[in-house]
Amino acid sequence: MTIDPDDHTVEALREALDTVEDLETARAILEAEQTGKDRKTANEAIRKRIDALEEDDSETVAAEDDDSAGESGDDEDESESEDEAEADDGLDHPTRDKKHVRALNDGTYRDMWVFCETQQGELLDVSKEMLGKARELMDQYAEDYGDEEDVVAFLVGDDCTDLAEECIAYGADVAIYHDDDRLERFLATPYTRISAHMARGQGTVESTDWREYDEPRYTLFPATNNGRDLSALVQAELDSGLASDCSDLYIEETEISNPVKTGEPGVKKMFDRVLHMKRPDFSGFEYSTILCLDNPDRDFHPQGASVIPGTFDVPEPDPEREGLVVEHDMELEDEWFAAEVTEYDTLEAGVDLTGHEVVVCLGRGIADDPTLGMELGLDLVDAFEDAALGITRGIVTSSYQFDGHVERYAKEERQIGETGQVVAPPLYIAAGVSGAVQHKVGIDESDTIISINTDPEATIRDFSDYFIEGDLFEVLPKLTDAVTSGEIPIEAMADGGED
Amino acid sequence: MTQTKPVGGLEGEYEHYEAIVVGCGPGGAAAAARLAAHDIETLVLERGTEAGSKNVSGGLIYAEESAPYTIEDLFPNFRAAAAERPVTDYQIHNIAGNKVKTVDLTDLHEHDTEWCDAVLRRHMDSWLESRVHELTSETGGGVLTDVRVNGLLRENGQIVGVTCDELDPITADFIVAADGVNSELARDAGLMDWAAPEEWFQGVKAVVEMDPQEINDRFGLEPDEGIAHLFSGDLFEDVRGGGFLYTNEDTLSIGTVFHLDSLVAEQAEPHELLDALLTHPLMSQWIGDDYHELEYGAKLVPDSKKVAHREPYRDRLVLVGDAGGQMQAQGPIIKGMNHAVTAGALAADAYMLTRGNADPEAPGRRYTTMLEQSGTMAKLRPRRYELTSPVGEHGLVTRVTEGVLDSPVGSLAIGNPLAKRLLPKAYNSPFLVGMLPDTQTGYTTLPAIIAEQHGRTVHWENEVEPPSLEERIGDLTYNTDVGNPHIRVLDNSEAASGAAVYACPVSAEDFGGGCYRSETVTTNGSEETLVSLDTQPCVECGTCAIVADTEWEHPRGGKGVEFRQG
Numbered sequence A: 001m002t003i004d005p006d007d008h009t010v011e012a013l014r015e016a017l018d019t020v021e022d023l024e025t026a027r028a029i030l031e032a033e034q035t036g037k038d039r040k041t042a043n044e045a046i047r048k049r050i051d052a053l054e055e056d057d058s059e060t061v062a063a064e065d066d067d068s069a070g071e072s073g074d075d076e077d078e079s080e081s082e083d084e085a086e087a088d089d090g091l092d093h094p095t096r097d098k099k100h101v102r103a104l105n106d107g108t109y110r111d112m113w114v115f116c117e118t119q120q121g122e123l124l125d126v127s128k129e130m131l132g133k134a135r136e137l138m139d140q141y142a143e144d145y146g147d148e149e150d151v152v153a154f155l156v157g158d159d160c161t162d163l164a165e166e167c168i169a170y171g172a173d174v175a176i177y178h179d180d181d182r183l184e185r186f187l188a189t190p191y192t193r194i195s196a197h198m199a200r201g202q203g204t205v206e207s208t209d210w211r212e213y214d215e216p217r218y219t220l221f222p223a224t225n226n227g228r229d230l231s232a233l234v235q236a237e238l239d240s241g242l243a244s245d246c247s248d249l250y251i252e253e254t255e256i257s258n259p260v261k262t263g264e265p266g267v268k269k270m271f272d273r274v275l276h277m278k279r280p281d282f283s284g285f286e287y288s289t290i291l292c293l294d295n296p297d298r299d300f301h302p303q304g305a306s307v308i309p310g311t312f313d314v315p316e317p318d319p320e321r322e323g324l325v326v327e328h329d330m331e332l333e334d335e336w337f338a339a340e341v342t343e344y345d346t347l348e349a350g351v352d353l354t355g356h357e358v359v360v361c362l363g364r365g366i367a368d369d370p371t372l373g374m375e376l377g378l379d380l381v382d383a384f385e386d387a388a389l390g391i392t393r394g395i396v397t398s399s400y401q402f403d404g405h406v407e408r409y410a411k412e413e414r415q416i417g418e419t420g421q422v423v424a425p426p427l428y429i430a431a432g433v434s435g436a437v438q439h440k441v442g443i444d445e446s447d448t449i450i451s452i453n454t455d456p457e458a459t460i461r462d463f464s465d466y467f468i469e470g471d472l473f474e475v476l477p478k479l480t481d482a483v484t485s486g487e488i489p490i491e492a493m494a495d496g497g498e499d
Numbered sequence B: 001m002t003q004t005k006p007v008g009g010l011e012g013e014y015e016h017y018e019a020i021v022v023g024c025g026p027g028g029a030a031a032a033a034r035l036a037a038h039d040i041e042t043l044v045l046e047r048g049t050e051a052g053s054k055n056v057s058g059g060l061i062y063a064e065e066s067a068p069y070t071i072e073d074l075f076p077n078f079r080a081a082a083a084e085r086p087v088t089d090y091q092i093h094n095i096a097g098n099k100v101k102t103v104d105l106t107d108l109h110e111h112d113t114e115w116c117d118a119v120l121r122r123h124m125d126s127w128l129e130s131r132v133h134e135l136t137s138e139t140g141g142g143v144l145t146d147v148r149v150n151g152l153l154r155e156n157g158q159i160v161g162v163t164c165d166e167l168d169p170i171t172a173d174f175i176v177a178a179d180g181v182n183s184e185l186a187r188d189a190g191l192m193d194w195a196a197p198e199e200w201f202q203g204v205k206a207v208v209e210m211d212p213q214e215i216n217d218r219f220g221l222e223p224d225e226g227i228a229h230l231f232s233g234d235l236f237e238d239v240r241g242g243g244f245l246y247t248n249e250d251t252l253s254i255g256t257v258f259h260l261d262s263l264v265a266e267q268a269e270p271h272e273l274l275d276a277l278l279t280h281p282l283m284s285q286w287i288g289d290d291y292h293e294l295e296y297g298a299k300l301v302p303d304s305k306k307v308a309h310r311e312p313y314r315d316r317l318v319l320v321g322d323a324g325g326q327m328q329a330q331g332p333i334i335k336g337m338n339h340a341v342t343a344g345a346l347a348a349d350a351y352m353l354t355r356g357n358a359d360p361e362a363p364g365r366r367y368t369t370m371l372e373q374s375g376t377m378a379k380l381r382p383r384r385y386e387l388t389s390p391v392g393e394h395g396l397v398t399r400v401t402e403g404v405l406d407s408p409v410g411s412l413a414i415g416n417p418l419a420k421r422l423l424p425k426a427y428n429s430p431f432l433v434g435m436l437p438d439t440q441t442g443y444t445t446l447p448a449i450i451a452e453q454h455g456r457t458v459h460w461e462n463e464v465e466p467p468s469l470e471e472r473i474g475d476l477t478y479n480t481d482v483g484n485p486h487i488r489v490l491d492n493s494e495a496a497s498g499a500a501v502y503a504c505p506v507s508a509e510d511f512g513g514g515c516y517r518s519e520t521v522t523t524n525g526s527e528e529t530l531v532s533l534d535t536q537p538c539v540e541c542g543t544c545a546i547v548a549d550t551e552w553e554h555p556r557g558g559k560g561v562e563f564r565q566g
Ligand SMILES: Cc1cc2nc3c(=O)[nH]c(=O)nc-3n(C[C@H](O)[C@H](O)[C@H](O)COP(=O)(O)OP(=O)(O)OC[C@H]3O[C@@H](n4cnc5c(N)ncnc54)[C@H](O)[C@@H]3O)c2cc1C
Pocket: B022, B023, B024, B025, B026, B027, B028, B045, B046, B047, B048, B051, B052, B054, B055, B056, B057, B058, B059, B060, B061, B062, B147, B148, B149, B150, B178, B179, B180, B181, B184, B202, B203, B204, B205, B255, B256, B257, B298, B299, B300, B301, B320, B321, B322, B323, B326, B327, B334, B335, B336, B337, B338, B340, B554
């Protein structure tokens, strides 16, 4: 049926190849050549044939386009990247020289596990995104294979009960968590030990009797800093592989002819329920689809992936959803806590200008006396009940020397516009702002726009409801007085300037 | 994608390619195509999100008869697939006020020219990129976009690879710096400095939309014909330089190229110089009141006469194209792209010829020889220029010639009937044009006198209203690297960096929306003028790297301005 390239001279092989009509066979021959004699000219000849077949079969090409880097193999080490999905995490083949003491053969696997990372007592968005995707995948799975398997959320932290409940609302059937004061922050060793312990179904009967399998079928981790760390460690601990930084997932069967996976060259084997894990190639040239497949004498389960945050949508939570919340039980050894978090820092959340009744924005019109201009803007902000102060990029990047007490208002965190914040308050007041398009996109949705500018030709006039032609150093105090005294004579002030 | 070589040191540590080409403009594309043709594993790194998205050119690519390679040799079907109209007619207009003297330059243009096409760089370079990717993938490499090379990787003081913003360092046996003007690699290698404004031109250009039929009508062309118009004279006051208008399929490329030192000395605003050209009465026959500018762009251009590096290599690194200063201004004719192509291809051949030679500098030395022997270096640094310039550019000599020209005698000489016949001849002599010293005489005084003496007066109304800088910036596409400015002003005093306020093509005095702005600041009662910078509107032209005191880099891969036309 197939051709063993080792039996042919390159010349003879060329001829023999012409009789090959099927892409998979051609690819199998290439693999056989590469694992065998690996002759350059022979490889070329086979590739040529593959190309020709691919062209014939343009439909297949379109369908497999994305996978080309991972499957059609136009480079020597491609075959390697396919049969060793576990090497794909960029680490140095962590399991290659290990004795696979715990590696299973012919184990039973069920369910899709999702590591739900938390931060300051809340689920990260990516945790919810993965739960939504896992739900979708496993519903489809039930439909395709007739087996109802679960989405299992697993959490580690110091107070996870409520969060575990929340995971149910976001689509999990089971949520298993481990609480301990010492686990408030991510620590590689205990987090890894606990996760692996959970996955193997170790622990008290009460905490494990809901399941009857060796290890999860699939696991998902967030591709966050901590998630990347944990995913590699846990998957190595479970002696399986990892496709890191994935941007799409689907479950499908696949036919493989790679001898490492099939056990003998030239034979094709069907693998079903395979998690296809799509990720941008190292190079960024294309996408590769990574498969994590069992070898004949060694299993590679759970099939694991880490998922780039933001890839999937956050699902609508359903508080009515029912599910099982399980507290995991395990002794934590002190030495796992040898590494200690001594210091941490919450990055400035910055200033949120959205959600206010009024936003007052200052622009480079304050140049003549930047500090005074800023003070006048702040006075107006204070006059309103709920107002915030924003600035243009022109101010952020200026060399204005502000006095100490107002300096902090001149920072990037208050910038409004295309590369700053987008605001849409009921009332937006711009003083000394020219209205460049990059600023406009940040305020367009405001209900009422009032602008103050000395230049009647300023662009901002085109999209202002009220335009006050005047010097902001004079107009701002008047406006503040008016607001404080309870009468906003906008109509009056706009006289002469109104569009 | 690659094998890691089983050798010690950095080469074992990092990904390794046989050859790395930095930049996928014409120089890089040519080098990569040739390397792939030699079956060499080649990785091309390009910082743009697609090749061409960072590039601006005036737009005439020449195929010289005497050149060892043309772009069509390396990329069959280039002209049909990637170029705009061929240039079939070539004219220069000398301008003095409303007076214009037009000289047909077709002879000079056709000298040594096999063909010459107008191009738009986004279209051209992206086409080249896909070809280069095809070719290099066959030998185990490819093109990576959105990757900015930020420096050279050294081992024991020897260049062995490159470092990038986005990827781990990569080593290679051969490194081609085809990263254009303001080459960070050439600077890192110590081969080029960015110090002297007199070594550079600044090019500014607008791409204007126009229906193909209208182009044919307005310029008197058949669909497969194109024209080049050049402009010189007092249109630009005393700033040395000129303008151009080239016809594309359905757009016009209109721009100006000025000596950077002259821009600085005259405190000229580049966008105003472009506007002066756009609004000159002469232009009204070509561009009407329905002027629609698609894109405004700018880029520095090296002057090969002064900066073409005579030995453009160090260790395994070679410089190709603008990175090595190989941009020839042959009087009004600008030839950068074609020389970049030649140099790129020669560099690749040089590597092939010396492959296996243990001396890392062998390819560079061979490349240098090939540049000489192919006559390329002689074009880039003409000997006769080196003979004339020390005298011709000397201030005293300039003043004397200018004086003579201004005197009745001098003007008479140019104004006499004999001169009238000789004039087109002189302009059309590549030799004489090459000899024109780079002084005001050649650019302004002479053309203005020619126009005054011989010109006809044009009285057309020009109704073009060029967009303001604010509108031009607003029309550009930016992928801003928020919080990560790629340029820092080291000294923000007016003396050190004030020149950028006018010389930066997207900044102007009294314009708050540009990159550079001068601001009067009161500190402890004393007033001071300072320069502030916002890099967001930056079009990455390179000007302020030279005229201001800055720490200047290109933005990270895929960030910054994205040209759609180029
Ligand atoms: C207004 C104007 C008019 C001109 N008119 C003409 C003309 O009519 N005819 C002519 O022949 N020439 C003309 N030139 C000159 C011509 O454009 C250049 O000489 C030519 O583009 C040089 O080609 P190159 O390949 O060396 O560099 P470039 O075309 O500049 O290409 C360099 C490439 O490298 C990339 N790059 C840069 N740095 C990095 C990095 N660190 N990492 C990764 N990638 C990087 C860039 O994105 C770019 O794609 C003109 C120039 C201007 C500005």
